[in-house]
Amino acid sequence: MAAINRDDVAHLARLAHIEMTGDELDRMAGELAVIVDAVKSVSEAAGADVPATSHPIPLSNVLREDVVGHVLSQEQALSGAPDAQSGRFRVPAILEED
Amino acid sequence: MTNSELIRSSAANLATRLAAKEISAVEVTQAHLDRIAAVDGALNAFLHINTDEALSVAADVDARRAHGEDLHELAGVPIAVKDLIVTIGQPTTAGSRILDGWHSPYDATVVRKLREARMPILGKTNLDEFAMGSSTEHSAFGPTRNPWDLDRIPGGSGGGSAAAVAAFEAPLALGTDTGGSIRQPGAVTGTVGVKPTYGAVSRYGAIAMASSLDQIGPVSRTVLDSALLQEVIGGHDPFDSTSLTDPSTGLVAAARLGNVSGMKIGIIRELHGEGYQAGVENRFNESLELLKQAGAEIVEVSCPNFQYALGAYYLIMPSEASSNLAKFDGVRFGLRTLPGDGPMTIERVMGATRAAGFGDEVKRRIILGTYALSAGYYDAYYGSAQKVRTLIQQDFNAAFSQTDVLISPTAPTTAFKLGEKLDDPLAMYLNDVATIPANLAGVPGLSLPGGLADEDGLPVGIQLLAPAREDARLYRVGAVLESLLEQSWGGPLLDQAPELAGAAAGLAGTKEAK
Numbered sequence: 001m002a003a004i005n006r007d008d009v010a011h012l013a014r015l016a017h018i019e020m021t022g023d024e025l026d027r028m029a030g031e032l033a034v035i036v037d038a039v040k041s042v043s044e045a046a047g048a049d050v051p052a053t054s055h056p057i058p059l060s061n062v063l064r065e066d067v068v069g070h071v072l073s074q075e076q077a078l079s080g081a082p083d084a085q086s087g088r089f090r091v092p093a094i095l096e097e098d
Numbered sequence: 099m100t101n102s103e104l105i106r107s108s109a110a111n112l113a114t115r116l117a118a119k120e121i122s123a124v125e126v127t128q129a130h131l132d133r134i135a136a137v138d139g140a141l142n143a144f145l146h147i148n149t150d151e152a153l154s155v156a157a158d159v160d161a162r163r164a165h166g167e168d169l170h171e172l173a174g175v176p177i178a179v180k181d182l183i184v185t186i187g188q189p190t191t192a193g194s195r196i197l198d199g200w201h202s203p204y205d206a207t208v209v210r211k212l213r214e215a216r217m218p219i220l221g222k223t224n225l226d227e228f229a230m231g232s233s234t235e236h237s238a239f240g241p242t243r244n245p246w247d248l249d250r251i252p253g254g255s256g257g258g259s260a261a262a263v264a265a266f267e268a269p270l271a272l273g274t275d276t277g278g279s280i281r282q283p284g285a286v287t288g289t290v291g292v293k294p295t296y297g298a299v300s301r302y303g304a305i306a307m308a309s310s311l312d313q314i315g316p317v318s319r320t321v322l323d324s325a326l327l328q329e330v331i332g333g334h335d336p337f338d339s340t341s342l343t344d345p346s347t348g349l350v351a352a353a354r355l356g357n358v359s360g361m362k363i364g365i366i367r368e369l370h371g372e373g374y375q376a377g378v379e380n381r382f383n384e385s386l387e388l389l390k391q392a393g394a395e396i397v398e399v400s401c402p403n404f405q406y407a408l409g410a411y412y413l414i415m416p417s418e419a420s421s422n423l424a425k426f427d428g429v430r431f432g433l434r435t436l437p438g439d440g441p442m443t444i445e446r447v448m449g450a451t452r453a454a455g456f457g458d459e460v461k462r463r464i465i466l467g468t469y470a471l472s473a474g475y476y477d478a479y480y481g482s483a484q485k486v487r488t489l490i491q492q493d494f495n496a497a498f499s500q501t502d503v504l505i506s507p508t509a510p511t512t513a514f515k516l517g518e519k520l521d522d523p524l525a526m527y528l529n530d531v532a533t534i535p536a537n538l539a540g541v542p543g544l545s546l547p548g549g550l551a552d553e554d555g556l557p558v559g560i561q562l563l564a565p566a567r568e569d570a571r572l573y574r575v576g577a578v579l580e581s582l583l584e585q586s587w588g589g590p591l592l593d594q595a596p597e598l599a600g601a602a603a604g605l606a607g608t609k610e611a612k
Contacts, residue, residue, distance in 0.1 A: 004469060012468045016420060017427070018461055019437070019449035031523055032466060038524055039409035043478045046485035053487040055310050055340070056296045056540025057566055062339040070337065076203035080431035089429055092444045 004032045104129040105266040109175050109323040112269060116174045119163065123156035123174025127218045130176050134220065134267045137598045142242050143252075143262040144221045145181050146188050152176060152218035159216050170215040172330060177212060178268040180259050181222035182229050183314065184303045185209050188219070192305045193227040193237040193255075196426050196433045196455030206303020207338065208272060208314050208331040215330050220268050223258030227457045228423065229279055229307050231255050232529040235520055236459045243516070244287060246556055246595050250513040253283030253529075259317045260287040265598055270327050271317040276307050277411055278509075278533025280315050281545035285508035285559020288547040288591045290576070291317050292324045293533075295566045296540035297342035299328070300335030308418035309340075311411075311537040319592060321546060321576040325349040328569065344567055352570035353577040359393030361575065364501035368404045369532045375511045377551025381558040382507045385548050388582040389505075389575070397501060401493035403486065404535050410486035411534045412527060413470045413479050420467030423460070426452065462523060491539045498565045503575050506532050508545040508559030536563055544572040546580050547591040557591060 006029040013020045013028075020028070074087050083090040099107070099115070104126055107115075115121045131149055138144050159174040184190045184202035186209075191197045205213070212219060226236035234242040234257030242257040244250040245265040252261040259271035260283030273280035275293035284291030292315045299314045306312060316327035332346025363386075370382060390396050428434035428451030429444070435454040437446045456464070470479035497504055509529055519526045536543040541563055548560035560579065564571040584590055 008469070009465060012465045012472070014449075015472075016464050016468045017424075017445065017448040017452055018456065018464065019446075019453035020461075024461075028462065028465060031462060032469070034524055035412065035462075035466060035527075036469070039412050039479075042406050042409040042413060042486055043482040045403065045406040045410075046482060046489055050485040050488050052481060052484035053491060054484055056487075056491075056538070057340075057342065059297075059340065059342075064336055070204075072203055077430075079203050080200050082428060082432070082434035091429055092442050092447045094444050096441045096443050 004036050005029055101129040101132060105133045107269065108320045109172065109269040109318060109326060110320070112175050113171050123159040123218065124153060126174060127152050127156040127176045130220055130268055137265055138267060140243065140248060140598065141245060141261050141265055142240050143223055143258045143265065143267060144178070145191060145224050145239055145258070147221040148188050148219050151187055152220050155216060155218040172326060173216040174218070175270065176218040176220045176268060178220045178223050178259060178262045178271040179209065180225055180256055180271065180273050182225055182274050182305050183209060183272055184305065185219065185222065188222055190222065191239070193225045193239065194455065194457070194460070195238045196451070198238070198433065200432050204303065207300035207335045209303065211331050223262055223271060225258055226255035227460050228305065229255035229274055229276055230419070230459050230463055232278070232282060232526050233519065234258060235516060236457055238457055241516055244513045245598055246288065247513065250515055250556070251286065253286040253513065255279040256283045256317065260284055260289050260291065263317050263319055264289045264592060264595065269319065270323060272331070273315055273317045274304050275313050275315055275537065276311045276415060277537050278530040280317060281533050281543055281559065281561060282509045282529055284317065284545040286513040286557060288557035288595065289317065289319055290321055290324050290544070290546050291315065292328060292544045292572065293536060293542060294328055294332065294569050295342065295542045297340050298344065298346065298542070298569060299332045300338040300341050302335055302337040306422040308415040309422065310418060311415060319590065321544070321573055321580050322350065322353045324544070325353040325573045342567070348570045349573050353573040355574050356578060357393070358389060358575050358578045361394045361503070362397055362501045363389055363394045363575065364397050364399040364497055364504045366404070366497070366504055366506050367398055367400045368402070369506035373510050374507055375551060377553045378507045378511065378558045380552060381549040382560060385560050385579055385583070386505070389579060392578055392582060399497040399500060399504065401497055401535070403489035403493050406486045407490055407535045407538055408527065408531050410483040411538060413483035414487070416463040416467030417470045417480050418467070420464045420471065423464055426455065459523070487538050490535055494539045494541055503571050504563040506561050508532060508561040512551045512554055512556035512558060532561060541566050542569040542572055544576050546576050547583070549583065549587070549591065550594065
């Protein structure tokens with residue numbers, strides 16, 4: 001398994017939408033390399049015949065009646081928003097303009 | 099009863115005296131609020147104190163009781179709530195700057211159930227940011243201190259709930275346990291903490307870290323009190339699609355049963371010995387001896403795949419966390435931080451918001467999770483970890499085919515000093531080595547005080563584990579072991595904790611300014 005380096009961390013931070021300084025990238029790359037090294041034995045623990053478990057107690061077909069249930073009012077939904085206008089979330093520009 | 103007697107009482111004892119009208123709910127609630135005012139400046143167990151609402155709920159209980167109304171057994175018994183669980187009328191921060199000052203527009207199901215039982219909510223307790231940590235040092239609002247030694251950690255992530263209960267600020271608290279966040283703080287503060295079977299208590303309104311591992315559960319000073327609380331908060335909830343349909347009954351009866359004769363109790367070979375502090379090992383062996391004398395049969399079992407549990411956990415948990423925490427985008431709730439310069443696009447606002455709002459440990463786990471889920475690594479990391487989960491379930495199944503419950507130390511060491519492991523994430527993660535297997539398999543676990551370690555005089559935790567949906571067995575064995583241990587100590591372990599009021603006198607009042 002490949003080791004994790006500073007460029008990897010910079011790429012992952014972009015994917016995760018977390019701005020990081022050069023110092024943070026250096027430190028994080030060092031720490032993550034140690035952690036990734038410590039967990040790598042996991043990939044050798046189980047053979048191909050072992051099924052994966054995604055959920056500790058499997059449940060299937062958890063359904064409810066198709067009726068309006070517990071909903072927030074528009075006012076409640078917007079109550080914690082950093083910015084709202086005319087009953088809607090107000091969002092910065094999606095695309096960069098030239 | 100004096101104020102000191104009121105705050106040192108178990109929830110069960112308070113409930114009995116309230117029902118007999120020997121004490122009032124207002125008196126009980128006020129005594130705990132006074133205690134918080136006196137000692138929390140030194141402890142920082144609470145992030146918010148809910149004085150007015152708690153007293154008004156208590157007054158309402160007293161009025162109803164005076165009119166002869168039939169009330170819930172725990173009506174008027176106050177409780178603290180971990181600040182990861184959402185509450186109307188109080189802020190919920192998850193210990194993070196990104197939610198500083200945020201108020202939830204809805205109650206968690208467990209909070210609704212507390213309100214229905216008319217239990218006054220004293221306030222919200224401190225935690226590692228988004229429950230990520232084993233020491234409460236990762237809270238954006240400062241660490242909580244251990245009432246046994248103010249220079250030491252109270253465990254984590256639920257250090258606030260455990261410290262509040264250990265310091266007699268509350269008889270009961272709610273915690274959440276993803277890898278040991280209820281049980282390990284219980285162990286290092288000399289209190290009781292239970293992680294119920296996955297799905298036995300609704301997760302609706304607990305801010306999610308790792309959805310397939312997270313579980314809400316009780317924190318208390320006695321095993322019976324945790325049983326009483328789990329019966330209040332447990333049961334099916336249509337708002338949580340992973341909620342089990344089993345009724346939340348029989349736990350209190352199990353705690354009151356009072357015998358373990360003929361039960362088979364398994365020691366897990368992989369969860370003691372090397373890597374465990376000598377004083378932890380000694381107290382663990384004493385508990386085994388007591389259970390044997392009470393008629394239980396002690397057998398040894400092996401769970402060979404537990405050696406991979408920590409690794410699997412530190413792949414699954416960050417993967418799920420990275421996905422769950424994507425919702426903190428600076429748009430719908432919480433903090434929004436604008437970038438210092440350049441174009442003001444949503445993507446850059448998100449990057450700046452999450453950089454300013456999340457602490458180091460949260461960033462570390464998000465990056466690790468993003469890595470484990472990324473194309474090319476998914477099978478080797480996340481896929482392998484899910485297979486290990488199957489192996490761990492198989493180990494538990496094999497162990498429970500020969501035993502009724504399993505037993506181990508809850509944590510490998512007693513409480514360490516604040517700051518000691520802060521710069522070494524891996525050393526911090528090792529605290530959870532004995533608690534993580536239960537989360538991966540979904541089985542219930544309970545930690546109770548096992549005495550004080552010889553070398554440092556600090557509390558040691560004993561962990562009991564049972565098969566999924568057999569939470570009652572934990573309460574049955576836990577209550578018996580607790581009673582035998584308390585006989586040997588001549589009273590509860592917390593009687594041996596140092597007096598806090600004197601130490602805190604100079605700091606009392608600082609909380610009021612918050």
